[in-house]
Amino acid sequence: MLTSLKNKTLPIISITVFILLLSGCKIFPTPSSHNRYKVIVYFADINLMFLVPVTYYITEKSIGPREALNCLVSSETPDKNLCRLFPVDTDLLGFEMDKDGIASINFSANFKKAFACGGTEGNLLLSSINYTLSHFKEVKGIKLLIEGKRVDLLGDLDLKGNLPIERWKNLFLTGKESRVLGEDNRATLYLLEPNTSLLVPVTCVFRDSKQLPLLAIQHLSRGLDEEWASPTLPAGTEVLSFNVKNDIGYIDLNSTFLNLDKNISPEIVINSLSFTITEFDHINGLHITVEGKDLQSYSSMKLPSILSRPGVINELVMIPIKESCKEVKTWFITRCFFEEIYL
Known part of the structure; x- marks a missing residue:
């Protein structure tokens, strides 16, 4: 193949x-491998409901939180169904990290325009910064500055304290589950954003914390009661068994899993499973069987015995x-x- x-x-x-x-x-020419880095940034969907991760390849002398943030500020969205949240002509003026891992981020004055009307857009913008920096373990919190001055209030948002890095992306609360206290009942699912066919992390709250991985997989086949988060697994897919041994999740699915939807690539399905399962701290890999038999390939996609967490998500190659x-400033080619x- x-x-x-x-x-x-x-x-x-x-x-x-x-x-x-x-x-x-x-x-x-495509940048040489020694100075070509992967960076994950987050854009909003056009309805301003959630944030979608996109992997870019950028050319820099080195890669770190500052370069990732600069990519987020300056890049255009790769899809018409994604929205760039930074106001036009916003510049990243400075980025410094202190010994406690607090990132001081200095933006130009135009940054404030995103908060002029308050509400969703400003919140999403802050979360897009937060989620982007969450991929760097050394960043523990965020302090915002505009033109070098500390910001305590943006619109109706109180920013007097440092913003902690958020673990739970696109937290989705509804029904009785929204009243469950603590974080032990949370799981992040990687579902399909139907307009772009990109994976989007959605954090859900479940009532039964003892079966979180199993419940998460089941929801990959059912989706959520929302149009913006579609299932990735074929309809009717069921989990026959699931257990964890030596930090590997062993999952046995029914044969319906093999009935791949023609509108969804096998990479989307497998990556959705891998990302979702390895979100759990005690699981570092995934082994898939179908009705007891090892799954060695899925449609045209060959599979190793143990699936590791993919290093990138919604991967794009950016060629300047x-x-x-x-007419065209950036040529995007999908990895496939x-x-x-x-x-």
Whole structure:
């Protein structure tokens, strides 16, 4: 399968390159591997309901929280159904970390415009910064500055204290579960954002904390009672058994799992399972069987015996092209053109 995939790659890319050259754009070479880094940033959906992670490849001398934040501030969204939250002409003026892991972030004055009307947009903007920095373990909290001055109030948001880094992304509370105290009953599911076909983490609260991994997997097949979070597993998929041994989750699914939805790629399904299960601190990998038999491939996707947590999510390759090209400033190519994952 990998050979045929590569054979399909060249004409697709060649045609795209040819079109861009005809339009007067010069494509620069792909950055060399020693200075090409992966960074995960968070954009809002167009309805401002939740935040979607996107992996970019950027060229820097080194990668750290500052570079990730700068990518979030300056990048355009890769999909029309995602929304950039930073006001136009907002600049990152400075970024410093103290010995306690508190990141002091200094924005230009335009940053305040996102909070002029209060409400959802400003909250999502702060969360997008928070979620982006959560991928760096050294960052423990956030202190905001505008033009070098400490900010205590933005719109109706009280920022007198440092903002802690949030573990639970896109916390979804509804019904009786919303009244469950503490965090022991929470699990983060990776569901499908239907407009973009991208995975989105959604933190749900369950009443039964003893079966959290099992309940999480079941919801990947059922979805939520919301249009913005669709199931990733084929309808009718059931968990026959689940147990954890030596930090590996062993899951046995019924044969309905093999009936892949034609509109969902096998990578989405497998990544959804891997991300969801490895969100639990005591689980570092996943072994899948279908009615007792090892799953060695899923549709066209080959699988190892143990699935590790993927290093990237909603992966894009960003290739810079000539700035004078007005029609297109960034060419995005999905990873699936180049290689299969989990080989």
